Amino acid sequence: MLFWENTLCSMFEKYQKESFFDEMFAGEDHHVFPHYEILLERFGRLDETEVTEKQRRVNTGFLEQGITFTVYGDDRGTERIFPFDLIPRIIPDAEWQTIEQGLTQRILALNLFLNDIYHEGRIIKEGVVPEDVVKTAAHYRPEMLGVNVPNDIYIHICGTDLIRDDKGKYLVLEDNGRCPSGVSYLLENREAMKRAFPRMYRGYGVRPIDHYPELLLKTLQHASPRPGQSPVCVLLTPGVYNSAYFEHTFLARRMGIEIVEGRDLIVLDGFVYMRTTKGLVQVDVIYRRLDDDFLDPLVFREDSMLGVPGIMEAYLRGNVALANAVGTGVADDKVTYAYVPDMIRFYLDQEPILENVPTYLAWREDDQKYILENLSKLVVKAANESGGYGMLMGPTSTSAEREEFAAKIKDNPRNFIAQPVISLSRHPTICEDHAIEGRHIDLRPFILYGENIEIIPGGLTRVALRKGSLVVNSSQGGGSKDTWVLYR
Amino acid sequence: MLSRVAHSLYWLSRYLERAENLARLVDVSRYDALDTSNEDNEETWRPILYATSTEDTYREAREKEDGDLDIVSFITFSDANPDSIRQCIAHARENARMVRDQISEEMWLELNSIHLFMQSGEAEDLWRRQPEAFYRELIKFCLLFEGLIDATILHDEGWQFIQVGKFLERSDKTSRILDMLTYVNEPERSQLASALRSCSGFSAFRDEFRGDVTLQNVMAFLLFSQSFPRSVRFCLRELDQVLHAISGTPAGAFSNEAERITGSILAQLNFSSIDNVWSVGLHRYIDELQKQLNLIGQEVFETYVLLPSEIKNLPRLESWQMQWQQSQQQQ
Numbered sequence: 001m002l003f004w005e006n007t008l009c010s011m012f013e014k015y016q017k018e019s020f021f022d023e024m025f026a027g028e029d030h031h032v033f034p035h036y037e038i039l040l041e042r043f044g045r046l047d048e049t050e051v052t053e054k055q056r057r058v059n060t061g062f063l064e065q066g067i068t069f070t071v072y073g074d075d076r077g078t079e080r081i082f083p084f085d086l087i088p089r090i091i092p093d094a095e096w097q098t099i100e101q102g103l104t105q106r107i108l109a110l111n112l113f114l115n116d117i118y119h120e121g122r123i124i125k126e127g128v129v130p131e132d133v134v135k136t137a138a139h140y141r142p143e144m145l146g147v148n149v150p151n152d153i154y155i156h157i158c159g160t161d162l163i164r165d166d167k168g169k170y171l172v173l174e175d176n177g178r179c180p181s182g183v184s185y186l187l188e189n190r191e192a193m194k195r196a197f198p199r200m201y202r203g204y205g206v207r208p209i210d211h212y213p214e215l216l217l218k219t220l221q222h223a224s225p226r227p228g229q230s231p232v233c234v235l236l237t238p239g240v241y242n243s244a245y246f247e248h249t250f251l252a253r254r255m256g257i258e259i260v261e262g263r264d265l266i267v268l269d270g271f272v273y274m275r276t277t278k279g280l281v282q283v284d285v286i287y288r289r290l291d292d293d294f295l296d297p298l299v300f301r302e303d304s305m306l307g308v309p310g311i312m313e314a315y316l317r318g319n320v321a322l323a324n325a326v327g328t329g330v331a332d333d334k335v336t337y338a339y340v341p342d343m344i345r346f347y348l349d350q351e352p353i354l355e356n357v358p359t360y361l362a363w364r365e366d367d368q369k370y371i372l373e374n375l376s377k378l379v380v381k382a383a384n385e386s387g388g389y390g391m392l393m394g395p396t397s398t399s400a401e402r403e404e405f406a407a408k409i410k411d412n413p414r415n416f417i418a419q420p421v422i423s424l425s426r427h428p429t430i431c432e433d434h435a436i437e438g439r440h441i442d443l444r445p446f447i448l449y450g451e452n453i454e455i456i457p458g459g460l461t462r463v464a465l466r467k468g469s470l471v472v473n474s475s476q477g478g479g480s481k482d483t484w485v486l487y488r
Numbered sequence: 489m490l491s492r493v494a495h496s497l498y499w500l501s502r503y504l505e506r507a508e509n510l511a512r513l514v515d516v517s518r519y520d521a522l523d524t525s526n527e528d529n530e531e532t533w534r535p536i537l538y539a540t541s542t543e544d545t546y547r548e549a550r551e552k553e554d555g556d557l558d559i560v561s562f563i564t565f566s567d568a569n570p571d572s573i574r575q576c577i578a579h580a581r582e583n584a585r586m587v588r589d590q591i592s593e594e595m596w597l598e599l600n601s602i603h604l605f606m607q608s609g610e611a612e613d614l615w616r617r618q619p620e621a622f623y624r625e626l627i628k629f630c631l632l633f634e635g636l637i638d639a640t641i642l643h644d645e646g647w648q649f650i651q652v653g654k655f656l657e658r659s660d661k662t663s664r665i666l667d668m669l670t671y672v673n674e675p676e677r678s679q680l681a682s683a684l685r686s687c688s689g690f691s692a693f694r695d696e697f698r699g700d701v702t703l704q705n706v707m708a709f710l711l712f713s714q715s716f717p718r719s720v721r722f723c724l725r726e727l728d729q730v731l732h733a734i735s736g737t738p739a740g741a742f743s744n745e746a747e748r749i750t751g752s753i754l755a756q757l758n759f760s761s762i763d764n765v766w767s768v769g770l771h772r773y774i775d776e777l778q779k780q781l782n783l784i785g786q787e788v789f790e791t792y793v794l795l796p797s798e799i800k801n802l803p804r805l806e807s808w809q810m811q812w813q814q815s816q817q818q819q
Contacts, residue, residue, distance in 0.1 A: 064601055064604075066600050278489075
């Protein structure tokens with residue numbers, strides 16, 4: 001422990017890991033995990049002024065480059081930077097390999113599931129997943145029944161949220177198979193860290209992530225309905241006021257494809273074209289960052305000004321590919337989520353490598369009874385909300401909030417699930433007064449499914465900056481960290 | 489290039505050209521106001537409202553402020569004025585945001601930081617303490633940005649649409665500054681000099697006319713000068729070239745209405761003299777010119793963005809058109 005004692009300088013002096021699983025320190029004696037030793041030594045040599053200065057430079061860089069998100073419900077459309085923490089999260093290679101295998105298994109099963117429910121429905125017939133669960137999912141799309149999508153791939157891009165419990169075990173919290181966002185922050189965070197700590201970064205042997213845009217482009221091209229020809233791919237954005245607009249331009253630029261809005265596309269005789277100054281150009285693959293609901297006002301929401309009238313017809317005829325496919329939202333449903341381990345067993349005949357968080361489904365009578373009796377101990381979530389909305393945090397809730405949720409659950413049991421409060425792992429984080437304190441984190445890796453399944457090492461580590469908070473969403477006071485997966 | 493991208497680049501450039509012209513105009517008038525004994529603020533500034541077509545907006549905004557609204561601040565900062573300098577920069581930045589992948593990193597950084605500056609209290613602070621430094625800062629930014637456009641992006645179609653926006657806006661503003669001279673009966677020498685300085689053209693004028701500051705000469709210079717880069721003729725010549733570069737039509741021919749109108753105004757400017765202007769009257773002459781310039785803008789939009797011939801039978805075409813037109817406002 002000599003090393004530890006020598007370098008324990010001001011920044012980490014008062015650090016308390018408390019009773020949580022800490023990513024950096026272990027055991028009663030608070031010893032540092034081997035893969036964090038260099039980091040501890042490096043930060044040990046920093047003083048507050050230097051940290052503040054580095055942080056200031058990183059923040060200014062983000063703001064000036066416009067790496068911002070828009071806060072909804074704010075009339076002025078204020079743009080904020082996504083708070084970034086300078087202490088990176090480090091994952092050793094062996095640990096990452098398990099995660100990678102688990103995620104690969106999961107995306108395979110989810111895609112087989114989607115293909116199945118929109119075709120034969122074997123999993124329903126054999127009684128593994130109840131028909132009701134599938135058909136009543138908010139994002140189930142009967143339009144997709146019997147439709148063959150290119151290569152039978154539905155979720156091309158998936159963001160799966162992982163957490164670690166109080167023992168450090170990785171658990172899957174949710175799958176985002178519609179339009180997962182955050183990957184641009186992941187790439188920009190890395191750039192920022194490389195600039196802020198060039199030597200430490202080099203010394204660590206961190207696996208690179210900057211090839212993500214190329215992998216994404218290949219994934220998109222793989223879905224083209226005109227194989228053999230050079231496919232025209234575009235990124236469809238809801239527009240400049242969308243909270244993830246920065247990410248949309250970022251990805252389009254890095255892939256070298258056009259970023260289009262609904263009004264840039266038109267459908268003529270079942271084909272999709274983009275309108276250019278030289279006339280119309282046919283489009284093959286659309287990486288759409290627009291939910292199903294807004295995609296085509298002729299089929300889905302009539303009032304959508306963001307979509308493209310007629311695009312569904314072109315899609316169903318197989319003249320254009322969409323990534324992700326229409327109807328993947330079934331897999332995002334938190335009730336469906338509870339069945340993913342069964343899907344893995346059913347389709348792949350394997351045991352899940354990454355476990356789910358235990359989940360109670362309010363529409364099962366026994367479960368509902370348990371949920372209602374234990375509201376103050378559970379996290380209750382609406383089946384189809386995301387971003388930390390529509391959620392009850394039992395232990396910190398008021399009795400009025402609990403009553404409100406109890407009523408909602410009884411009223412619409414299909415729409416609610418509950419999970420025990422997982423004490424998320426914590427990571428040393430620079431807090432407001434420049435002290436380093438433990439804050440809860442999660443991890444969103446990004447999985448690409450094209451010709452191969454590719455997962456860029458790591459993912460977006462989100463951190464709940466408010467003391468004690470378990471909610472990591474950017475809309476709820478979350479920030480992020482760079483995530484380093486090591487070669488060794 | 490996507491039509492929407494061309495559209496955004498065009499407006500990005502128009503708004504910045506507009507901001508630059510406004511900054512120069514206000515700065516010159518502010519300086520001139522020092523020389524007049526006239527206590528009446530309105531008297532000095534009214535011509536600027538006239539030149540920027542914001543008289544009505546100003547009146548409405550002033551009523552909301554119970555009759556107390558500084559004209560200079562209205563032109564520079566007001567959010568009620570869709571064409572205030574701050575708004576122009578915000579619009580330009582909004583357009584840049586939509587085409588970030590088409591412009592250089594340097595362009596984005598500079599534009600974003602001037603936008604953040606204009607939105608901050610710092611800008612109004614500087615404006616109050618040292619107005620001259622403030623406007624100089626703005627003009628400097630616009631010139632820097634123009635340099636970045638020329639030096640950091642491909643001179644391809646996108647750049648060409650930027651030029652279309654720039655020269656159309658610039659010719660419009662030069663003609664409006666000239667029109668300001670018709671606001672008074674007999675413009676004094678100082679007013680003529682101000683018009684020249686508002687176009688950054690005082691020393692260029694002296695080179696061409698040997699210092700004879702008469703209304704006739706100033707008009708000839710701002711309308712017809714061959715080589716002054718802000719004269720209407722110069723702008724139209726550049727516009728003509730760049731429109732032809734976009735469509736690939738040989739010079740002297742035209743393939744769309746924008747090219748035809750531009751060519752015809754240019755021919756008229758090339759071959760007419762100040763006598764022609766007198767015979768129509770300066771104000772009427774400029775009025776007609778501005779109508780034609782607006783028409784060019786509309787035709788560019790139709791030809792490259794709306795594509796009416798290709799999308800005639802599209803369902804919901806009308807709502808689509810509205811969406812486009814609302815997305816930018818034209819002066």
